[in-house]
Amino acid sequence: MKKNSAFDEIVLALKKEIQEHNFNYYVKDDPTIADSAYDDLMRKLEGLEKQYPELITEDSPTQRVGMLSNTAFNQVSHIKPMLSLNNVFHEDELVAFDKRIKTDLGIESINYAVEPKFDGLAIALIYEEGFFSLGATRGDGFTGEDVTHNLKTIKSIPLKIDTKSLPSRIEIRGEVVMFKEDFLALNKKQVELGQKVFANPRNAAAGSLRQLDSNITATRPLRFYAYSIDFEGIENILTSHSDSIKLLNELKIPTTNLVKNVNDIKGLLAYYHEIIDKRQELPFDIDGVVYKVNSLNHQDELGFVSRAPRWAVAHKFPAEEAESQVLGIDVQVGRTGAITPVARLKPTFVSGVTVTNASLHNESELLRKDVHINDFVLIRRAGDVVPEVVSVIKSKRPGNIKSFSMPTNCPECNSELKKEEGEVILRCCAGIQCSAQRKQSIMHFASRKAMDIDGLGEKIIDQLLQNKMINDFTDLYTLDLASLESLERFGEKSAKNLINSIHHSKETTLGRLIYALGIRGVGEATAKDLAKEFGTISNIKAQTLVDLEQVDDIGPTVSGFIHSYFNDLNSVALIDRLINNGVTFRSEAKKEVKFVPEISEKIFVLTGTLPTLKREDAKQIIDQYGGKVTSTVSKKTDYLLAGNDAGSKLEKAQVLGVVVLSEDDLIKWTTEE
Numbered sequence: 001m002k003k004n005s006a007f008d009e010i011v012l013a014l015k016k017e018i019q020e021h022n023f024n025y026y027v028k029d030d031p032t033i034a035d036s037a038y039d040d041l042m043r044k045l046e047g048l049e050k051q052y053p054e055l056i057t058e059d060s061p062t063q064r065v066g067m068l069s070n071t072a073f074n075q076v077s078h079i080k081p082m083l084s085l086n087n088v089f090h091e092d093e094l095v096a097f098d099k100r101i102k103t104d105l106g107i108e109s110i111n112y113a114v115e116p117k118f119d120g121l122a123i124a125l126i127y128e129e130g131f132f133s134l135g136a137t138r139g140d141g142f143t144g145e146d147v148t149h150n151l152k153t154i155k156s157i158p159l160k161i162d163t164k165s166l167p168s169r170i171e172i173r174g175e176v177v178m179f180k181e182d183f184l185a186l187n188k189k190q191v192e193l194g195q196k197v198f199a200n201p202r203n204a205a206a207g208s209l210r211q212l213d214s215n216i217t218a219t220r221p222l223r224f225y226a227y228s229i230d231f232e233g234i235e236n237i238l239t240s241h242s243d244s245i246k247l248l249n250e251l252k253i254p255t256t257n258l259v260k261n262v263n264d265i266k267g268l269l270a271y272y273h274e275i276i277d278k279r280q281e282l283p284f285d286i287d288g289v290v291y292k293v294n295s296l297n298h299q300d301e302l303g304f305v306s307r308a309p310r311w312a313v314a315h316k317f318p319a320e321e322a323e324s325q326v327l328g329i330d331v332q333v334g335r336t337g338a339i340t341p342v343a344r345l346k347p348t349f350v351s352g353v354t355v356t357n358a359s360l361h362n363e364s365e366l367l368r369k370d371v372h373i374n375d376f377v378l379i380r381r382a383g384d385v386v387p388e389v390v391s392v393i394k395s396k397r398p399g400n401i402k403s404f405s406m407p408t409n410c411p412e413c414n415s416e417l418k419k420e421e422g423e424v425i426l427r428c429c430a431g432i433q434c435s436a437q438r439k440q441s442i443m444h445f446a447s448r449k450a451m452d453i454d455g456l457g458e459k460i461i462d463q464l465l466q467n468k469m470i471n472d473f474t475d476l477y478t479l480d481l482a483s484l485e486s487l488e489r490f491g492e493k494s495a496k497n498l499i500n501s502i503h504h505s506k507e508t509t510l511g512r513l514i515y516a517l518g519i520r521g522v523g524e525a526t527a528k529d530l531a532k533e534f535g536t537i538s539n540i541k542a543q544t545l546v547d548l549e550q551v552d553d554i555g556p557t558v559s560g561f562i563h564s565y566f567n568d569l570n571s572v573a574l575i576d577r578l579i580n581n582g583v584t585f586r587s588e589a590k591k592e593v594k595f596v597p598e599i600s601e602k603i604f605v606l607t608g609t610l611p612t613l614k615r616e617d618a619k620q621i622i623d624q625y626g627g628k629v630t631s632t633v634s635k636k637t638d639y640l641l642a643g644n645d646a647g648s649k650l651e652k653a654q655v656l657g658v659v660v661l662s663e664d665d666l667i668k669w670t671t672e673e
């Protein structure tokens with residue numbers, strides 16, 4: 001069919017008009033059209049596109065829903081990692097933050113951009129040539145999942161932005177949330193449909209984004225709020241975080257109108273109280289406020305430490321508390337054998353969920369808080385953390401309290417419980433010989449951040465263990481369709497799905513595999529660091545305790561755990577079985593660094609404006625040759641790389657006798673043969 005230019009223009013105008021209505025409704029919160037008239041516009045567009053399919057473009061509002069995605073949940077590597085924020089809870093910690101920033105920058109007053117901390121899901125949106133091309137979850141910060149198909153259903157996210165003179169690739173980060181009101185309505189609908197209800201708006205948003213079918217996501221009222229934008233050369237166009245917000249607004253990307261600028265500690269605290277007062281009235285959940293040094297130059301100078309920026313902090317709201325009554329006390333055996341006393345509570349609603357259990361942490365905490373069965377207690381729940389008993393309400397202590405003492409033997413496998421020297425935690429040392437630890441090690445192995453075996457939940461693991469189809473996680477890879485189908489509640493389809501997920505998980509990364517092994521003290525980040533540093537399992541095995549401690553965040557205790565894990569014959573046999581059963585992993589080893597004696601293993605601090613290199617480039621050069629860039633000048637600093645307008649860092653370097661370099665010196669070292 002020939003392209004009809006008359007219709008071409010009509011279709012273009014319709015698309016624009018619909019997007020304008022989306023913007024007014026979802027971003028400005030100021031609808032300018034009745035729902036029925038909006039539906040008419042959509043129908044008209046659909047009709048024309050059906051008649052002239054060549055007029056369908058990827059930014060058409062008709063393309064938001066129901067498109068088949070062949071990239072759903074693919075892994076997406078973030079070009080720049082999606083980092084986390086350090087938290088402060090108390091005023092004195094905040095005062096220390098403000099003071100440190102002033103000292104590091106050598107200035108007396110700081111302007112901050114301040115905004116709410118959304119309690120949603122972190123998302124990155126990529127626009128290429130103006131078109132929304134990829135949307136991904138944060139994942140572990142380095143790799144997320146492709147959820148483009150679902151993000152397209154969020155009408156406040158424009159499918160096309162007017163990028164004018166900006167570079168072709170733009171990355172926008174923010175959070176997907178569900179309004180509190182929409183969450184209540186959704187749960188009501190779920191009850192009517194006999195489907196599962198969500199614990200809170202954040203879980204509802206997360207569940208909605210994890211749908212394979214975007215038709216389902218489209219029925220879930222999700223919103224997006226951006227808090228950052230990035231592209232190549234941003235430093236030549238924007239000077240502050242407030243500029244970023246302004247640019248996002250010009251691009252018609254939703255931001256919250258609660259972003260402000262304030263100065264110093266006084267301004268920060270005033271904002272905190274202002275938002276606490278407004279919290280209930282806000283349409284979405286927030287769990288604190290975020291303070292960001294406004295100047296992008298200053299942000300750059302302050303840099304990052306570990307996985308969080310030094311130029312920002314989250315001031316979290318205190319966790320909500322509620323009163324409940326202890327109906328009983330049980331003990332639970334954790335994945336690494338830790339025995340935790342848990343209070344069984346009278347069901348109590350706190351922070352949006354009904355709590356029935358709360359952790360009492362360990363025996364000494366239990367004694368310190370003097371918790372008895374039948375006591376009235378204050379419980380607290382912060383975010384996703386397991387609820388805890390804060391204190392006993394002594395004034396309400398009933399006459400029928402009963403005391404509780406910790407068991408001497410494991411409630412699951414009956415082996416004797418032990419306390420390591422200097423530790424308060426009782427442990428069952430039977431490892432995976434203990435049924436509780438065995439089950440939890442398999443649950444951990446299959447979990448999303450580990451091997452990510454979709455659909456393998458606690459109940460199925462129970463079934464597999466009870467039927468002796470598996471004994472440890474390596475056996476998952478020997479399961480076959482026929483034996484799964486023979487299990488109760490398993491149909492052909494569910495068995496096939498599970499076999500598929502298990503099969504998919506075989507191809508993984510070394511970091512995930514190490515995390516999945518469940519080594520004590522080795523969380524996701526440490527596992528990733530080990531993978532990066534050593535590249536292969538045999539190389540990790542070959543390291544001494546001291547070598548292991550060279551890795552970020554690994555101290556003597558954790559290096560001991562890692563060392564004994566990889567030197568234990570049972571663990572080695574487990575890993576061998578995984579590999580024999582077909583598990584393969586990509587190495588994430590660091591690139592070989594070229595050794596240059598002046599740079600390698602030396603500690604650099606950067607300050608001022610360099611004549612030709614951007615700060616990021618200088619950092620990259622130093623990194624490439626195995627040097628380290630830190631942000632504060634100290635006795636340990638080897639060089640200060642100083643450009644124009646170097647401030648207090650230069651003075652400090654001179655006082656401490658640190659060698660001051662120019663950009664030329666650095667470049668010379670890297671080019672000399």
Ligand code: IVH
Nearest residue numbers: 083084085115116117118122175227290309
């Ligand atoms: S800025 C370099 N601003 O908090 C870190 N994060 O702990 C930049 N979050 O998952 C993050 N509201 O998605 C920033 N106004 C806000 C935020 C915010 C919520 C989330 C973020 C991340 C987590 C970091």
